[in-house]
Amino acid sequence: MDLGCLVPELVPSLNSVVILGAFFGYLAVAGSLLPGKLIPGVLLPDGTRLRYKCNGLLSLILLVGMLGLGAWMDFLEPAVIAEQGLQLFSATFLFSVLVTMVLYATGCNSGSKSSSLKPHISGNLIHDWWFGIQLNPHFLWIDLKFFFVRAGMMGWLLINLSILAKSYQGARLGQAMILYQLFCAFYVLDYFVHEEYMTSTWDIIAERLGFMLVFGDLVWIPFTFTIQGWWLLQNNVEPKTVAAVLNCFIFLIGYMVFRGANKQKHVFKKNPKEHIWGQPPKVVGGKLLASGYWGIARHCNYLGDILLALSFSLPCGFHSVVPYFYPIYLFILLIWRERRDEARCAEKYKEIWAEYCRLVPWRIFPYIY
Numbered sequence: 001m002d003l004g005c006l007v008p009e010l011v012p013s014l015n016s017v018v019i020l021g022a023f024f025g026y027l028a029v030a031g032s033l034l035p036g037k038l039i040p041g042v043l044l045p046d047g048t049r050l051r052y053k054c055n056g057l058l059s060l061i062l063l064v065g066m067l068g069l070g071a072w073m074d075f076l077e078p079a080v081i082a083e084q085g086l087q088l089f090s091a092t093f094l095f096s097v098l099v100t101m102v103l104y105a106t107g108c109n110s111g112s113k114s115s116s117l118k119p120h121i122s123g124n125l126i127h128d129w130w131f132g133i134q135l136n137p138h139f140l141w142i143d144l145k146f147f148f149v150r151a152g153m154m155g156w157l158l159i160n161l162s163i164l165a166k167s168y169q170g171a172r173l174g175q176a177m178i179l180y181q182l183f184c185a186f187y188v189l190d191y192f193v194h195e196e197y198m199t200s201t202w203d204i205i206a207e208r209l210g211f212m213l214v215f216g217d218l219v220w221i222p223f224t225f226t227i228q229g230w231w232l233l234q235n236n237v238e239p240k241t242v243a244a245v246l247n248c249f250i251f252l253i254g255y256m257v258f259r260g261a262n263k264q265k266h267v268f269k270k271n272p273k274e275h276i277w278g279q280p281p282k283v284v285g286g287k288l289l290a291s292g293y294w295g296i297a298r299h300c301n302y303l304g305d306i307l308l309a310l311s312f313s314l315p316c317g318f319h320s321v322v323p324y325f326y327p328i329y330l331f332i333l334l335i336w337r338e339r340r341d342e343a344r345c346a347e348k349y350k351e352i353w354a355e356y357c358r359l360v361p362w363r364i365f366p367y368i369y
Helices: 004-011 016-031 056-072 085-108 125-132 144-169 175-193 195-200 212-225 228-234 243-272 299-314 322-349 352-358
Strands: 037-040 049-056
Touching: 016 037, 016 056, 016 144, 016 322, 037 195, 056 144, 056 175, 056 212, 085 125, 085 144, 085 212, 085 243, 125 212, 144 175, 144 195, 144 212, 144 228, 175 195, 175 228, 175 243, 175 299, 195 243, 212 243, 212 322, 299 322, 322 352
Parallel strands: none
Antiparallel strands: 037 049
16 A cells, blocks of 8 residues: 555545535435425433434435436536545545534533433543533534434445446446445435334434544445445456355345344334234333344344345455455444443343343344354
């Protein structure tokens, strides 16, 4: 790696700043003006609920359509993101740092007593900056936590589409790239089809908005989840038919577990009496679901996520460990997160959690862990 060439490429260009600003501006306007289903969030400790306008799918389709039309009319270069990836990465990173600094300063000066804006200050600067101070900070009419998650997922797809365009322009579009692109596109589109499920996830209902979530949403998701695409641009890989079929099978199993577990959890929170797999749900202490996927492992959704991440990397073959950065990182992250979740649940539910652990002994991998 030529560091002499790399360092200048990391300096944000004016073009990268314009791209980033236009992207955020579009999301702010589209999220506000386009029609969408209003989903009530979970009940907060002060008895209030936030409402989330789930129009991400329409916003994404409209954006991709506009970009496609611009490329067809030669008004936009479809490979511009792939060609300016490092500048866009550094611009987004600097924006994340700036936003987190503003969030920290605003949180420290907040006198609100509401559950969403009440400051939680530990006194440890690094801890408060990393994990955040406020649960649901807003800027004007925008719920920043929900906005940043949406931006990260859309950014993932847009970077991939630009990589796909560059691969096509360079006549390097092979089966491996097609498989990778199809898996990721399906995953992102499915995410927005079921966007309302996001409103009941741990990140939305419990994590405060600090550098961990801001950086994770805006930088980590779009720029590290696309490493496989960047790698395939420089490496020609043609998987065998058996490997491709197996890859599709792993993707489908991962999707079934991931989507099924999250759907069951979301439906249970909305209607605790809704049948799961044709049977009344088994509930521990009236609070913890122990049926369906949640009766197989306490964090079965993490298993689905890991299998999906693996399926995104398998089209690259086994020539390098670089394309497997995402599943390796995700495995480590989810083990760490699972430990944090377990500690919080043990403290919150006490003997109910102990009973749930006895009934569902496996954490993520059934009969293994």
